[in-house]
Amino acid sequence: MHITSPAFKDNARAALDDDALQRALGNVRSGFIGKRAKAAAALPEFEQLRDAARDIKDHVLAHLDLYLEAYADKVEASGGHVHWAQDAEDARRIILGICEAKKARTVTKGKSMITEEIGLNAFLEEHAVTPVETDLGEYIIQLRGEHPSHIIAPAVHVNKDQVEEDFRRVHTHLDPARNLEEPTTLLSEARAVLRDKYFQADIGITGANFLVAETGSSIIVTNEGNGDLTQILPKTHIVVASVEKVVPTLEDMSQILRVLARSATGQDMSVYTTLSTGPKRPEDPDGPEDYHVVLLDNGRSAMLGSEFQEMLRCIRCGACMNHCPVYHAVGGHAYGWVYPGPMGAVLTPSLIGVDQAGHLPNASTFCGRCESVCPMRIPLPKMMRHWREREFSRNLNPAAARYGLGLWAFFAKRPAVYHAAMRLAIGTLSRLGRRSGRFASLPFAGGWTRFRDLPAPQGATFQAQWAKKRKSA
Amino acid sequence: MSADAAPAQTPPPAGLPPRVGLFVTCLVDLFRPSVGFAAVKLMEDAGCTVEVPAAQTCCGQPAFNSGDRADARDIAKAVIRAFEGYDYVVAPSGSCASMLKKHYVELFDGDPAAMERANLFSAKVFELVSFLTDVLGLDQVEAAFSGSATYHDSCSGLRELGIERQPRKLLQSVEGLELKEMQDSDVCCGFGGTFCVKYPDISNKIVSEKTRCIEESGAELLLAGDLGCLMNMAGKLKREGSRIEVRHVAEVLAGMTEQPAIGEKKRG
Numbered sequence A: 001m002h003i004t005s006p007a008f009k010d011n012a013r014a015a016l017d018d019d020a021l022q023r024a025l026g027n028v029r030s031g032f033i034g035k036r037a038k039a040a041a042a043l044p045e046f047e048q049l050r051d052a053a054r055d056i057k058d059h060v061l062a063h064l065d066l067y068l069e070a071y072a073d074k075v076e077a078s079g080g081h082v083h084w085a086q087d088a089e090d091a092r093r094i095i096l097g098i099c100e101a102k103k104a105r106t107v108t109k110g111k112s113m114i115t116e117e118i119g120l121n122a123f124l125e126e127h128a129v130t131p132v133e134t135d136l137g138e139y140i141i142q143l144r145g146e147h148p149s150h151i152i153a154p155a156v157h158v159n160k161d162q163v164e165e166d167f168r169r170v171h172t173h174l175d176p177a178r179n180l181e182e183p184t185t186l187l188s189e190a191r192a193v194l195r196d197k198y199f200q201a202d203i204g205i206t207g208a209n210f211l212v213a214e215t216g217s218s219i220i221v222t223n224e225g226n227g228d229l230t231q232i233l234p235k236t237h238i239v240v241a242s243v244e245k246v247v248p249t250l251e252d253m254s255q256i257l258r259v260l261a262r263s264a265t266g267q268d269m270s271v272y273t274t275l276s277t278g279p280k281r282p283e284d285p286d287g288p289e290d291y292h293v294v295l296l297d298n299g300r301s302a303m304l305g306s307e308f309q310e311m312l313r314c315i316r317c318g319a320c321m322n323h324c325p326v327y328h329a330v331g332g333h334a335y336g337w338v339y340p341g342p343m344g345a346v347l348t349p350s351l352i353g354v355d356q357a358g359h360l361p362n363a364s365t366f367c368g369r370c371e372s373v374c375p376m377r378i379p380l381p382k383m384m385r386h387w388r389e390r391e392f393s394r395n396l397n398p399a400a401a402r403y404g405l406g407l408w409a410f411f412a413k414r415p416a417v418y419h420a421a422m423r424l425a426i427g428t429l430s431r432l433g434r435r436s437g438r439f440a441s442l443p444f445a446g447g448w449t450r451f452r453d454l455p456a457p458q459g460a461t462f463q464a465q466w467a468k469k470r471k472s473a
Numbered sequence B: 001m002s003a004d005a006a007p008a009q010t011p012p013p014a015g016l017p018p019r020v021g022l023f024v025t026c027l028v029d030l031f032r033p034s035v036g037f038a039a040v041k042l043m044e045d046a047g048c049t050v051e052v053p054a055a056q057t058c059c060g061q062p063a064f065n066s067g068d069r070a071d072a073r074d075i076a077k078a079v080i081r082a083f084e085g086y087d088y089v090v091a092p093s094g095s096c097a098s099m100l101k102k103h104y105v106e107l108f109d110g111d112p113a114a115m116e117r118a119n120l121f122s123a124k125v126f127e128l129v130s131f132l133t134d135v136l137g138l139d140q141v142e143a144a145f146s147g148s149a150t151y152h153d154s155c156s157g158l159r160e161l162g163i164e165r166q167p168r169k170l171l172q173s174v175e176g177l178e179l180k181e182m183q184d185s186d187v188c189c190g191f192g193g194t195f196c197v198k199y200p201d202i203s204n205k206i207v208s209e210k211t212r213c214i215e216e217s218g219a220e221l222l223l224a225g226d227l228g229c230l231m232n233m234a235g236k237l238k239r240e241g242s243r244i245e246v247r248h249v250a251e252v253l254a255g256m257t258e259q260p261a262i263g264e265k266k267r268g
């Protein structure tokens, strides 16, 4: 996927000027937040469950190699194949290899951010394999030639009337007079179109919400049931998952599931929780004949033991972006790569480099709302700050900002000089601002005064007034 | 004794009033000293002795949040040195108090002695309103204000220090003041320190949502506990031509509202 993260500022400006996008983003604010709050409040042990979920993942991350080996052994034992992919290119090559061996022309896909991360769709198309997205949101953005703008609601940036337009444009074989007013009619139209695709598909590709070491199972949670059809109907099922998805036991998985849907959509559970363990056994009525798991590292093992390790607890619930004022303002595409919002601001620099994604951890007010709702208690602002530290130590931030900061720090570390200098500066500023009480513009303060007035100082500094008072007392 | 020298590090003899070092915060020092004086009055009325060490400038957040740990650490050390002798360290800002209380300790990984000192210091630090209520047990103030007010929960105070009901409780005791909650009072105002000048377009969008909620509350006065957020919201409200006045919550709680509101000219 083409990276536009370095142009974050331009992306953001364009997003702010995009009326349709702004209309669509209103749904993020009005929908997810209330539902999550209600679900969390309805479960007395929710906060303890968050602790437990965090502890499970911390334990796994401390013994990741062991759990991955155990998981892989179980997959092999149940007749599946495990492939280890160092990076995106590796993963694409492995998947294409399977497609070629099966002479696959069409693959159906369940919703998967990992396949976005490795740019799978474009790659398969280049090699004459047609990927068909089966999740409604993914299907919509595939029609539109776009990428997801949200990790659980990929088409959240699209309004209903735009979807209707896309359907009429692409589904030309259907009656142009049909009613597509309701989301449910859109869904059933997509289903009708997708039904044939499920049966045509040679291979089904899904991601995984969890990999269970105890059983060798991969788990997906969906609300539309499309994932089930994707992995059951074709002869071959490929699971693509990043290494940190592994958990020790089914019990651990169920614990984390209890916080996942509640944090994501406010549901107690997603509608479908589907486990797959190896290929179809002789006694099974259906299922794939061949079962492959591609385990992707792509930079994650380098996060282990670093100040970013905790990010690997992420279960991709989307709560952090649902509650992020910056995400609300600019949407997901502005972040310029696969993962948007606070989790993207931490993860993206790890995966594509902070020199590319440096804006992301900077474009945060550190309001902390993401951390307060993250079911895995990931300290997102703290880790964004760690990225700023890395940038600072590598001199990656703009020279003007460094200069300003250096000058400020010089004074801030010398109280006597600071107070003398500020007495002068504030004296001047308060005289200038006395008439109106504020400034509509001011040299060197354009960043502030472009959109808002700057309140003028009251008069002498507190320290000056306090010293005077003490003296006269 | 000069205000610079920190008092001895023993607890005050029983019966003596608690000695508080006021961490003024750079914005209050420079832009709105009346907030500092309101803080002094509130704490003195509650029986504290308040001192203001001159060896303070800023809490160091601009450095800390820009990834400049070395400068942040130097500033943290200086603040700890200037304040560790007091019984309490109080700041009229959730954001600065949280920096002193929660983040200084993060700066001393690998330096156990400094970490220990930062931890001892941390235990003494409070945001003003939470100090008055949670530490001193205040549940009402002697103040009057006629009109309606809405309260914005600044992020650090709310999410890092749990300041939410305390200011509302004290405001309810202000005679004549009617509290009108705005929608999304817990959502960021878009200030974010240097964020608002580094990403002005995004900050503007966020503060515009905030001023819409403020206007819709129908209140005549906007209050909050952090001057950074207040200057941001006041600056936007004034730019939009709003008549809503903006003040730090301490000014109202101390009954010190004779100064013009934030961004307003002197009356008369």
Ligand code: SF4
Binding pocket: A313, A314, A315, A316, A317, A318, A319, A320, A321, A342, A343, A370, A373, A374, A375, A376, A377, A378
């Ligand atoms: S960082 Fe936390 S809130 Fe964000 S997607 Fe991951 S688990 Fe969910």
